[in-house]
Structure formats: C-alpha cells, structure tokens
Amino acid sequence: MFKSNGQTxxxxxxxxxxxxxxxxxxxxGDSFLIRAHPLADPLSMVIEFLHNQLKNGGVGxxxxxxxxxxxxxxxxxxxxxxxxxxxxNGQLFFIDAYSALFGLRSNEAYFVEDPNNPVSVSxxxxxxxxxxxxxxxVFFVYDSLNTSIDEFGNAILAEANTWKxxxxxxxxxxCFIYTEWNYPKDISEAVANLFSSIVDLITLERIxxxxxxxxxxxxGTPVSKRMVPIKNAVTGGxxxxxxxxxxxGPFHAGKTTLVHTLSTRAVSVQRMGTTVALDFGHxxxxxxxLDLFGTVGQPRFDPILExxxxxxxxxxxVVDSTKPEEFPRAKEMMHKAGVHGLPYVLAANKQDLPDALxxxxxxxxxxxxxxxxxxxxxxxxKVSVVKVLDLLLDKILST
Amino acid sequence: MSTKSLIDEILxxxxxxxxxxxxxxxxxxxxxVSSDTSPDVDAExxxxxxxxxxxxxxxxxxxxxGGNAGRVIVESNNSKMIALGAGPKVLLVxxxxxxxxxxxxLLKLNDAARKISSxxxx
Numbered sequence: 001m002f003k004s005n006g007q008t009x010x011x012x013x014x015x016x017x018x019x020x021x022x023x024x025x026x027x028x029g030d031s032f033l034i035r036a037h038p039l040a041d042p043l044s045m046v047i048e049f050l051h052n053q054l055k056n057g058g059v060g061x062x063x064x065x066x067x068x069x070x071x072x073x074x075x076x077x078x079x080x081x082x083x084x085x086x087x088x089n090g091q092l093f094f095i096d097a098y099s100a101l102f103g104l105r106s107n108e109a110y111f112v113e114d115p116n117n118p119v120s121v122s123x124x125x126x127x128x129x130x131x132x133x134x135x136x137x138v139f140f141v142y143d144s145l146n147t148s149i150d151e152f153g154n155a156i157l158a159e160a161n162t163w164k165x166x167x168x169x170x171x172x173x174x175c176f177i178y179t180e181w182n183y184p185k186d187i188s189e190a191v192a193n194l195f196s197s198i199v200d201l202i203t204l205e206r207i208x209x210x211x212x213x214x215x216x217x218x219x220g221t222p223v224s225k226r227m228v229p230i231k232n233a234v235t236g237g238x239x240x241x242x243x244x245x246x247x248x249g250p251f252h253a254g255k256t257t258l259v260h261t262l263s264t265r266a267v268s269v270q271r272m273g274t275t276v277a278l279d280f281g282h283x284x285x286x287x288x289x290l291d292l293f294g295t296v297g298q299p300r301f302d303p304i305l306e307x308x309x310x311x312x313x314x315x316x317x318v319v320d321s322t323k324p325e326e327f328p329r330a331k332e333m334m335h336k337a338g339v340h341g342l343p344y345v346l347a348a349n350k351q352d353l354p355d356a357l358x359x360x361x362x363x364x365x366x367x368x369x370x371x372x373x374x375x376x377x378x379x380x381x382k383v384s385v386v387k388v389l390d391l392l393l394d395k396i397l398s399t
Numbered sequence: 400m401s402t403k404s405l406i407d408e409i410l411x412x413x414x415x416x417x418x419x420x421x422x423x424x425x426x427x428x429x430x431x432v433s434s435d436t437s438p439d440v441d442a443e444x445x446x447x448x449x450x451x452x453x454x455x456x457x458x459x460x461x462x463x464x465g466g467n468a469g470r471v472i473v474e475s476n477n478s479k480m481i482a483l484g485a486g487p488k489v490l491l492v493x494x495x496x497x498x499x500x501x502x503x504x505l506l507k508l509n510d511a512a513r514k515i516s517s518x519x520x521x
Contacts (some may be wrong), residue, residue: 039400039401039404093433097453132480136433151465203401205401205402206402207402207403207426207430207432207488207489207519208405208426208432209428210401244428265441265444267444267448269448269451276446277430277448277451277455278448280443280444280447280448282441282443282444291443291447291469293429293447296437303454303458304451304454304458305454306431307427307428307449307450307451307454307457307458308428308451309428310426310427310428311426311428311430388435
C-alpha cells in the first residue's frame, strides 16, 4: 500500500497494467466500477483482484444476483485462482441474492430473502460489510450492478450511495461489476457519476487482441488513459498483450540468439545453423506478454518476411556491429517487412567482439534519426537485450 | 456477436467431424485468432509456424510457376495436418487422425473455410 497525491491510499490490484492505469491501484475506502462492454469478460478480472486481496490476508465479500456462488467458485478454479479454500477457511463470504429468485434457500453466509426489493438487498449488504470488516480488510464485489438496474431501475443507485458511505467508514474497497447494455443516457450517466474510479473493459471489432482495458476516471477526475490490449493467460492471470514484435535484421546479425535470450519459451526453425522460417518466442515483461517474431536474414527468404511482417506493433532491428557493409540491408529489411514507421529500437549487436563499431559509430553510419533508441547489445547478455525490449515497450506505450 | 465468437462457433462445429483432433484460425501473418486445441498446446507458436509454412508453400509454388497454393497437407506417423486459406486474411489449420479419409475431410474443411472467410469479411 502506498500514498498517491497525499489524499487516498491505494491498494494494488495485483494486475500490473491495471495498477499502472490507476496510478497505483484501487482507491482505499472507496468504490470503483468495472464497466464492461457486453462482449467483455469482467468476472475473470474481478476474480483475480479478489484472489490477490485474499492471498494478502484480506476478507472477501461477494454478492451474486445473476449466477450462483458455486458458478463463481467454478470459474475461479478454471482460471487457476481458486477461491474455494478461502471460503472454507473463513476469508470469503458470499451474499446470495440469486437463489431466492427461484424460491430456493441458500447455505451461504448471507442470504437475501427478498431480492426483488432494493432495500432488503441493501440491508444485507450493510450487515455483511460491517460484520466482515471486523475480521479484516474487506474487498467487496457486487456482481452485478446492471442486474439490479434491470430489476429496480434508478432506485438501486440511491442504495449504492449508502454502501459507499459504509466503505468509507470501514475502509473497505467496493468493486461493482457493470455491463454497459444499451441503457438510457440518464441511467448510464448516473452510474458513472456514482463512482470516483472507473475501469473500462472494451471489446474491439477486430480478430486479434480484441479485449482492451483502460481507465476513464481516477479518484474523481475524468482521465483519458491509453487502451491496453489484454490477454487472459490461463495460468498467470491478466496481462497486457503485445501480439507481435518483429525482430529483423541481416543474415547472422544475432536475431535468433536475441529472441531466445529474451523469451521464456521460444522455438526456431533452424537448418544448418541458420533460421529458415521463423523464430517465435513468448516474453513476460512488466506485466505484459509479448510475442516475438524473428525473421530470416537472407534475401532469398524475403517473400516470407513480407508475408509475416503485418500487424506488428513495433520492431527490433538487429545489426552486427562488426559489419557496416550490412547496414543498408538492415534498413531495406525494415521496409520489406512493412514495419518502417512503427516504433523500433536498434540493437547494435556483438559489442563483445574486438572490431565492433561503437554505438555512436553505428548510429552515424546508419544515418539514424535521434528519436530512434539504439542500444549496444551482446546477444547472450540478458541485461543488454532486456534494455532493448524496455525501450521498445516504452515507445509502443507512448504512441 | 463478435467476429471472434462466430469463428469460435465454426471451429466448435468442426469438432463434430470424425477424426478432427484440433483446429485453429490464424491470420496469414501469423497471429492466433481462435483455437480449439488441448490446453497444453502452445497455440500462438502453432499459429506463427502454420502461417510461415503456408507462406513458404505459396511462395515456393509461385516461384516455379505452379499456380496458387490452396492448401498444405502434412502427413506424420500418427496424424495429418491440413492448412488452407479462408479468404484473403486468415487460414484454417486442422489436425486430424492419420486414418481420416482426406476427401471427406477436405469437403468439410472447404465448407468451414468458406464460412470463416465470409464471417471475417463482414
């Protein structure tokens, strides 16, 4: 937990890209909204938030009004962020506002007998929050606000105000799941006004990297943060997603070595010591998962370079610092791969060789503008190649 | 429904074709769109390699003036892998058991590829 701008303390969600967007984390003693497009999946993000708070010894309170508590537990097991044990050892409590809709009783800690009445929902929430706050720091999930709006209309928003006050009093964090169906403008605006922080989950109509996350309001101030594509890795939770970084450069510049040094897992199609099709590697870095596409250096493979260059978000151009005669070819490859104009970082590789040109000399010989970052690298030295990736990620995130 | 969920649906349909073990839709430049594979398969790597395989095959056959490559079939000791174009943007790649009748499965795959192509273009 750390201070931000001297006002509220922030509690990290544990998903690093979301924490970055929220300038540190969730507002302590406050409520925030996860506002999802109809096709987005807010539940898995909330489960990861909750799981992280419980792991740190917090107490969870989870209200369900459109699914059973059991289905939340099942979903958490699929995500490998199991909540069942936390429930068993008294760290997680459900508020069941669902079973009574079907005339069923519930074995959960809290049960809303009359879910069709906003006041009775509110009463149970208040009771659960005050009781559970005595056990520890509460992270409360309301799943979902729009089910309540469908049921009660604006009336539920007045109740939500009461809960916010309880959150302040008990220093709890309240997280509301809200799927933005086509509500009348006054309702969606009233919902947005109710919360001081809003995390948006958006789905884009394209075929890869379709889910993005952003924050449109932080501590009461509307903000316009960048949209970060996310991917829900089956193990390891939600990560920022950069589906393609092209690693290109002339024959024997050290592209394959660089891909393998950076990657947690990489495969290469190599014949007779050189790449013939593609190097492919996954990298986990700064809360992002990035996929590296290493191309083939020899000109005879250029047709494949042209086919595989598309849709890259950035490039790493690798040159052998001892072979200035290859530099024009390096620039040509950027063009052929169609990545010219994208953010890129130049790796002046093989700096460990005695006749390697210095970074400045490489830069001068290649006639590269000052905006392009250039790093002296040794392909097998992780520190130097991670620096390349670091700079590239900064560039991609700032465009 | 999103394009991706429609493609998911078409792949689910392919599962009912006897002998189909796994399937994926990937962009021609190697990004995974959707996959129906067992969880231990690294679908992104599979996507990248399938696209470069298809790209290499297309380039090779054009070089020898052999026409346009429609599909690539890989036969291994225990399975068959078939990659085929599904419109200008994406490929359909399927892993099937070795015993499968090629003629029958190709019929089903062409049908699925045609569906995927129209879904992607809409």
